[in-house]
Amino acid sequence: MKTVNAADYHDLVRVSEPRISPDGERVAFVRTVPRDDERYEATIHAVALGGEEPRRITLAEGVDSEPCWSPSGDRLAFVSTRGEDDRPQLWVLPTDGGEARRVTNVAGGVSAIGWSPDGERIAFVQSSTPAEREEGRDLGIDDADYERESPDPRVIDRLIYRADERYFDGGHSHVYTVDLADDEVTRHTDGEYDYVSPDWGDADTLYYAAKRTDDPDDNTVYDLIADDLAGGAETITRTTAWEPGLAATAGRIAYRRRPEERSTLRQVEIEVFDRESGETTSLTASLDRTVEGVPKWSPDGERVYFPVPDEGSVTLRRVAADGSAGSEVVIEDGHVDGFDPGRDAVAVTRSEWDHPGDVFASTPAGGETNRLTRVNAGYLDDRAVPQPEELRFESDGKEIQGWVLTPPDLDPDESYPLVVEIHGGPHAMWSTGGTTWHEFQTLAARGYVVFWCNPRGSTGYGEEHMAAIERDWGDVTMRDVLAGADLVRNRAYVDEANQFVTGGSFGGYMTGWIVGHTDRFEGAVAQRGVYDLSSFYGSTDAFKLIEWEFDAVPWEEPERLHERSPTAYADRVTTPTLVMHAENDYRVPIGGGEAFYRALKKNGVETRLVRYPREGHELSRSGEPGHVVDRIERIARWFDGYSDHHDVPRALERGDGGLSVADERREGNETEPGDGDGPIDR
Numbered sequence: 122m123k124t125v126n127a128a129d130y131h132d133l134v135r136v137s138e139p140r141i142s143p144d145g146e147r148v149a150f151v152r153t154v155p156r157d158d159e160r161y162e163a164t165i166h167a168v169a170l171g172g173e174e175p176r177r178i179t180l181a182e183g184v185d186s187e188p189c190w191s192p193s194g195d196r197l198a199f200v201s202t203r204g205e206d207d208r209p210q211l212w213v214l215p216t217d218g219g220e221a222r223r224v225t226n227v228a229g230g231v232s233a234i235g236w237s238p239d240g241e242r243i244a245f246v247q248s249s250t251p252a253e254r255e256e257g258r259d260l261g262i263d264d265a266d267y268e269r270e271s272p273d274p275r276v277i278d279r280l281i282y283r284a285d286e287r288y289f290d291g292g293h294s295h296v297y298t299v300d301l302a303d304d305e306v307t308r309h310t311d312g313e314y315d316y317v318s319p320d321w322g323d324a325d326t327l328y329y330a331a332k333r334t335d336d337p338d339d340n341t342v343y344d345l346i347a348d349d350l351a352g353g354a355e356t357i358t359r360t361t362a363w364e365p366g367l368a369a370t371a372g373r374i375a376y377r378r379r380p381e382e383r384s385t386l387r388q389v390e391i392e393v394f395d396r397e398s399g400e401t402t403s404l405t406a407s408l409d410r411t412v413e414g415v416p417k418w419s420p421d422g423e424r425v426y427f428p429v430p431d432e433g434s435v436t437l438r439r440v441a442a443d444g445s446a447g448s449e450v451v452i453e454d455g456h457v458d459g460f461d462p463g464r465d466a467v468a469v470t471r472s473e474w475d476h477p478g479d480v481f482a483s484t485p486a487g488g489e490t491n492r493l494t495r496v497n498a499g500y501l502d503d504r505a506v507p508q509p510e511e512l513r514f515e516s517d518g519k520e521i522q523g524w525v526l527t528p529p530d531l532d533p534d535e536s537y538p539l540v541v542e543i544h545g546g547p548h549a550m551w552s553t554g555g556t557t558w559h560e561f562q563t564l565a566a567r568g569y570v571v572f573w574c575n576p577r578g579s580t581g582y583g584e585e586h587m588a589a590i591e592r593d594w595g596d597v598t599m600r601d602v603l604a605g606a607d608l609v610r611n612r613a614y615v616d617e618a619n620q621f622v623t624g625g626s627f628g629g630y631m632t633g634w635i636v637g638h639t640d641r642f643e644g645a646v647a648q649r650g651v652y653d654l655s656s657f658y659g660s661t662d663a664f665k666l667i668e669w670e671f672d673a674v675p676w677e678e679p680e681r682l683h684e685r686s687p688t689a690y691a692d693r694v695t696t697p698t699l700v701m702h703a704e705n706d707y708r709v710p711i712g713g714g715e716a717f718y719r720a721l722k723k724n725g726v727e728t729r730l731v732r733y734p735r736e737g738h739e740l741s742r743s744g745e746p747g748h749v750v751d752r753i754e755r756i757a758r759w760f761d762g763y764s765d766h767h768d769v770p771r772a773l774e775r776g777d778g779g780l781s782v783a784d785e786r787r788e789g790n791e792t793e794p795g796d797g798d799g800p801i802d803r
Contacts, residue, residue, distance in 0.1 A: 122505040124529055124566035127753040130559060131155045131746060134496040136470045136478050140188045141463035146170055148461075148468040148493060149178070149188040149197060150480050158747030165199055168493045170466060170482050175494055179214065179221065183207075187232070190216075192240045198224075200231050205265050211245060211299065224304050228258040228267060229292065233317070239324040242300050246319060248292040259295070260306040280338035284662040286705040286737035296329050296348075309348055316346075318367035318415075320374075322396075325350055328374055330365040341381050341665075345374060347396060358394045358401065366415035370422040372396050373442065375404075377412060385548060385669045386588040388580075391416050391427055393442055402444040409583040411548075418442070419462045419485065426451065426462045430550040430581035433511070433522055437469060439485075451487035456554035468493075472554030474508050476501060505529035507565060509553045512574070516604035517597075519586070523574025523605045524553060526565045531614065538619035538764045540564050541606045541642075542573040545626030547590060547598070547670075550581040556742045560753050567757050568766060569621075572609045576601030578627075592671050594627075594654075594685055595634045602631070603639075618643075621760045625649050625741055626709060630687060633717055636698055637690025644763035645698040646756045649709050649738060652717035654682040660710040691720035697727035699759045701752065703736035703744070731755060 135153045142149070146169060153163040163184040168175035179185050183203030190197055197216055200209045204223065208230040214221035225231055229247040236243055249259035250269065258267065271290055275282075282289055295310045296319045309327065310316040314337060319329040327348045334342040343365045348354040357374075361384070366377040373395050380387045388411035391404045404425060405412060413435065416427040426439045429448075435456045440448040452469060458478070459470040467485055472478040476497055483490040509524040528537060542561065544551045551557060551573050561571050575581060576598045577589035590597045610617040622642045624632045629650020636645045651657045655675035658667045667682070668674060675682055683689050698721055702714030711732065718730040733752070736744045741752060761767035 122529075123503050124505050125559065125562040126566060127563050127750045127757065129500070129563075130750050130753075132500050133477055133559060136480055136494065136496055137459050138186065138188060139459050139461050139468040139470050139480055140190060141461045141466060141468040141482075142167075142190050143192060143194040143464075145463045145465045148480055148482065149190065150175075150459075150468075150470065150494075151186055151188065152177070152496065155746035159745045161746065165197070168480060170491075170493065172491070172493065175480075175496075178216075184209075187234050189234050189236060189243075191236050192238055196240075198234055198236065198243055200234060206268075211243060213243075213301065224299055224301065225306060226261050227297075227306060228253045228262050228269065233319060235320055237298075237321050237324050241302065241324070242298045244296065244298045244319040244321065244327055246294050246317060247297055248289075248294045250291045250293075251313075252291075254295075254308070254311065259297070259308060280336060280664075281662045283707045285707060285739075286735075287707075296327070298327070298350075309350070309354070318365050320367055320369040322347070322369040322374070323371055326369075328367055328369040330360075330367050330376075339665075341379070341384060345376060345394065357396055360392065362389065364415075368416050368418055368425075370418045373422070375416045375418065375425045375442070377416070378403075383588075383591070383669050383672075385666055386584075386591055388584050388587065389413070391425060391440070393425065393444070402442075404440045404442070404444050405448065407447050408438075411580050411584075411587070413580075417460070417462055420464045424462075424485075426460060426467065428457050428460065432581055433524075433550070433552050433575065435471075435550075435552060435555075437467070437483075437487075449486070451485070452481075452483055452490060453487075456552045458555070472558060474553035474558075475506055477554070477558045505566075506562060507531075509561075512605065512608065514605055514608050516576070516601040519577060519589075519601075521574055521576060521601050521605060522582075523572060525609050526561055526571040527614070528565050528568050528570070533614050536614055536616040536766075537568055537570045538621065538643075538760070538766050539606065539610055539615050539617075540569045540571050540760060541602060541620065541622045542571060543598075543602055543622070543624030543628035543631045544573070544575070544579070545624065545628045546580075547578040547594065547627040548580050548587055549627075550575050550579050560741070560756075563753055564757060564760075567761070569760070570609065570612075570615050572606055574602060574605045576605075590670075594630065594670065595638075598631055599635055599638065602635075603641075616766065619764050619766060621645065621763070623648065623756055626738070627651065629709075629714075632698075633687030634690070636694045636696040637687055638693070640695050642696050644760050645696050646701060646759055647698055647714075647717065648701045648752075649703060649706055649740065650687070650700075650714065650717070651709055652687045652713045654686045655679060656716065657709065657713055658682075660712060662707060688717055688720050691717070691726075692724050694721055694724065694726050697759075697763055699729050699731065699755065701731045701733070701755065703733045703738065703740045705734075705736060706738045706740075708738040 138151045140149045149167045152166045156162040165179040165188045166175045185201045187200045197214045211225040211231045212221045229249045231245045233246040294315045296316045314331045316331045330343045341361045344356040360378045361381040362377040362379045368375045393402045414428045424439045437452040438448040455471040455473040457471045461468045467483045480494040507529045509526045512523045623646040625648035629647045632647040700718040702711045721728040
């Protein structure tokens with residue numbers, strides 16, 4: 122059989138955003154596949170719960186997202202970039218056949234859409250500047266060539282002035298509705314605050330949230346607002362969270378809460394506020410797990426559904442809205458990344474070890490689950506996909522969960538190099554599915570044994586496990602990761618003289634930390650990492666992470682933050698280390714990667730810096746397809762170059778890191794995969 126390789130990314134289909142129709146007969150979802158090296162094709166498909174083949178219901182133009190059924194099921198709203206510019210706009214499609222029509226043409230684009238219960242209006246969020254609001258461009262633009270001009274120079278007076286891959290440039294998110302009778306757009310909020318999470322309670326009441334306390338960039342306090350559209354808006358309660366995740370039903374709202382003190386070390390809970398009684402009920406106080414994602418109400422308003430990372434699976438749970446009982450598991454296995462509860466079924470998208478994602482439907486209580494799609498069946502049918510083996514091991518007296526993935530043609534009498542993968546976060550959780558499926562299977566197919574785990578600091582194992590790295594990024598996680606790597610390297614088929622390590626974000630931090638504290642690895646790839654905590658504090662949109670995790674700021678305890686930074690140990694590094702970073706990464710800005718690379722270079726380490734233009738922090742998950750492939754290939758080629766098990770050419774001293782896979786494909790170049798990415802000088 123064929124094996125998985127990096128370029129297969131162009132053939133893999135992803136599914137997301139499942140939405141079950143009001144009659145419970147169909148599930149709409151987004152199907153995404155690379156179109157070329159730079160773009161994706163994302164279209165909306167629908168599949169019947171009865172098991173028919175899914176069919177495409179939107180045109181393959183632009184990128185479609187956020188499918189949303191009207192209350193009667195006769196129309197489907199969605200967001201799309203089709204048209205003359207790349208601003209996402211609102212479209213509505215009749216479900217009994219016919220063409221979709223564009224409903225909005227607004228300057229800031231459309232997101233977070235939701236139908237009013239009477240089906241007459243759709244709420245959405247748009248980022249708009251004061252000038253656009255004053256000129257009415259946030260309500261509609263007549264000039265098809267209009268583009269928001271970036272200030273030159275940029276004058277900054279906010280603590281947080283950029284995020285994701287963009288600068289705010291004076292824009293704030295506001296809540297709007299569009300009346301479908303005449304496509305008239307109305308703005309419901311104003312001012313220099315960001316309003317988020319709009320959701321309808323009834324046809325006349327819209328709920329949303331905003332940070333309006335003190336400096337909004339310096340706290341996590343959200344006002345939860347009820348807007349009685351005919352009578353005005355009022356704050357009805359507050360919560361503290363990075364994202365409120367507000368969901369409404371008649372007279373009640375569900376939302377996320379995370380204590381503001383040491384917030385990143387604490388778990389997310391779900392609360393319900395009853396507007397009539399003024400009472401707040403915690404639904405997850407007895408659950409020692411964090412909540413991931415936005416909660417959703419059952420159609421009858423009796424229960425709240427939410428995803429929960431739990432010991433290597435992202436499960437789906439539900440709980441009675443009155444808090445009368447503990448939560449119950451609806452879907453236990455796999456990695457759930459999207460869900461939608463309906464009257465008689467719950468639709469989910471989830472991935473498992475043997476596939477990167479499909480649409481499933483479960484009974485509301487989870488008694489029976491059926492697979493509705495096999496979007497990658499044609500690809501997987503002739504691919505060898507080995508099953509990861511679960512490990513449980515001890516580190517400092519604590520049990521750690523991990524997995525080992527072996528090459529598909531493993532010969533137990535042979536020996537294979539080991540790759541240790543470390544997740545980001547730091548408070549995240551890896552499973553056997555999710556976004557790492559393709560990367561891990563590719564490395565295994567290249568002849569590597571791949572090991573990954575959820576060390577202390579990870580979610581999914583309770584708050585004590587999550588908070589165990591407080592003030593101690595580095596050592597605690599390293600002990601856990603290396604304890605698992607020791608267990609795997611002692612297996613007869615692992616060559617303990619050929620070990621490699623890589624990780625991104627916090628995993629990049631850990632890669633830098635580990636090579637500064639041990640020489641056991643033959644090669645390392647540090648990706649989009651935090652390498653100097655003080656400079657990270659000054660450049661990231663997530664500066665509170667340092668305040669909460671270390672209880673420190675650079676001007677008060679510079680030495681302590683320095684000694685917990687990988688750059689402080691650059692003079693100890695002997696491991697050949699490839700540094701990879703995205704140029705538009707505003708969560709972990711590229712300056713940290715540049716500084717770490719220079720520190721390694723000045724200290725005589727075999728190193729190279731690879732910069733990805735146009736990419737942000739999500740490069741590995743949603744970057745340009747050519748860059749996603751190139752990144753995995755470069756990791757493998759770097760390890761190949763320092764492994765005694767891979768016959769690759771000597772690296773070329775060109776200084777550009779070698780041709781990318783995308784470049785080789787475009788130029789028809791048959792250059793071997795080691796060119797420019799293997800050992801610097803060996």
